[in-house]
Amino acid sequence: MIYLTLFWTFFKIGAFTLGGGYAMLPLIQAEVAAHGWMSGAELVNFVAVSESTPGPFAVNISTYVGAETGGIIGAVCATAGVVLPSFIIILIVAKFFEKFKNSRTVSGCMSGLRPAVVGLIASAVISVGRTVFLPWNGLTAFLASGGIFGLSLLLVFRKLHPIIVIVISGVLGIALGYAGVF
Amino acid sequence: MRFKTLSRLFFTFMKIGAFTFGGGYAMIPLIQREIAEKRGWITEEDILDIFAIAESTPGPIAINAATFVGLRVCGFAGAFLATLGVVLPSFVIIGLIAFVLRQFQDIRAVRWAFSGIRAGVLALIVKALASMYGQCPKSGLSYTVMALAFVAVAFFKVNVLLVIALCAAAGLAVAMTAERRSGT
Numbered sequence: 402m403i404y405l406t407l408f409w410t411f412f413k414i415g416a417f418t419l420g421g422g423y424a425m426l427p428l429i430q431a432e433v434a435a436h437g438w439m440s441g442a443e444l445v446n447f448v449a450v451s452e453s454t455p456g457p458f459a460v461n462i463s464t465y466v467g468a469e470t471g472g473i474i475g476a477v478c479a480t481a482g483v484v485l486p487s488f489i490i491i492l493i494v495a496k497f498f499e500k501f502k503n504s505r506t507v508s509g510c511m512s513g514l515r516p517a518v519v520g521l522i523a524s525a526v527i528s529v530g531r532t533v534f535l536p537w538n539g540l541t542a543f544l545a546s547g548g549i550f551g552l553s554l555l556l557v558f559r560k561l562h563p564i565i566v567i568v569i570s571g572v573l574g575i576a577l578g579y580a581g582v583f
Numbered sequence: 584m585r586f587k588t589l590s591r592l593f594f595t596f597m598k599i600g601a602f603t604f605g606g607g608y609a610m611i612p613l614i615q616r617e618i619a620e621k622r623g624w625i626t627e628e629d630i631l632d633i634f635a636i637a638e639s640t641p642g643p644i645a646i647n648a649a650t651f652v653g654l655r656v657c658g659f660a661g662a663f664l665a666t667l668g669v670v671l672p673s674f675v676i677i678g679l680i681a682f683v684l685r686q687f688q689d690i691r692a693v694r695w696a697f698s699g700i701r702a703g704v705l706a707l708i709v710k711a712l713a714s715m716y717g718q719c720p721k722s723g724l725s726y727t728v729m730a731l732a733f734v735a736v737a738f739f740k741v742n743v744l745l746v747i748a749l750c751a752a753a754g755l756a757v758a759m760t761a762e763r764r765s766g767t
Contacts, residue, residue: 476677
């Protein structure tokens with residue numbers, strides 16, 4: 402039952418999404434790969450699509466995977482799945498707002514979760530790095546990817562908007578493609 | 584009156600959903616303007632609380648904030664409509680993109696573009712890593728958890744949900760031990 406699988410998979414992802422979308426890349430990658438929904442490279446392509454369109458990454462990826470595997474109903478099931486945990490949790494937390502805000506249990510858990518998010522994003526760097534550099538297409542392609550990465554890094558830390566960085570790296574990719582590098 | 588507030592909630596969050604590229608923190612200024620300044624539904628102080636909570640509960644920040652503001656303003660119906668509103672724009676846009684993306688994926692130029700874009704995305708993620716590291720409190724616990732979570736997920740393919748649960752438990756255990764020590 403594809404709809405139930407979509408709903409449950411993205412329910413889990415929604416329930417554990419912490420600190421912005423990128424921390425969840427390793428989890429999403431493991432889930433979509435296990436179901437054969439998307440390859441690693443396709444997932445990284447979609448990160449770019451998601452950065453260039455409105456909405457949180459978790460919602461965008463669930464809608465996309467849902468639509469790809471189960472049409473409109475699939476998209477609804479996956480998106481409902483990813484949204485529902487936070488919806489329910491906030492309804493509960495709002496009731497005990499003051500208690501929650503000053504809870505030592507919550508702040509204790511958070512002191513472990515914050516560094517966990519850093520570790521998870523670091524492993525996302527490794528897995529995305531693999532899709533960029535590891536399909537070995539020769540030294541020139543490797544150096545070209547390295548060059549685009551280096552330039553993008555410079556632009557990103559100069560606080561250029563992500564969409565501009567994506568456009569520039571895309572244009573460079575096309576130019577290098579015509580030059581026979583990729 | 585209630586109907587008017589509800590439809591306003593829905594459309595305001597639809598606007599917020601349609602204009603926050605990348606999601607998350609990008610929507611803080613927009614929420615501030617639309618919900619606090621323009622409508623006066625909540626105070627500026629509430630906004631800080633909302634984002635503190637949205638950060639420390641699971642789920643995308645945009646969804647958490649929409650649910651929380653909607654609930655504050657108009658109860659359960661408000662929470663439902665605000666959340667629906669914030670999700671709807673990206674749902675429609677991504678639905679359309681899913682339809683076109685597959686058609687274009689095999690074009691040579693698109694493939695090349697994405698080869699470059701993946702390298703750009705890697706840079707975006709490195710930036711996210713740097714800023715999350717900057718926000719993270721520096722302590723022995725932090726460094727240990729960071730390193731263990733990284734190694735477990737990147738090299739040993741340990742289940743991410745398990746890693747998250749263990750990290751939360753470790754943080755809680757350390758906090759409770761410290762409390763007990765200072766208590767006695």
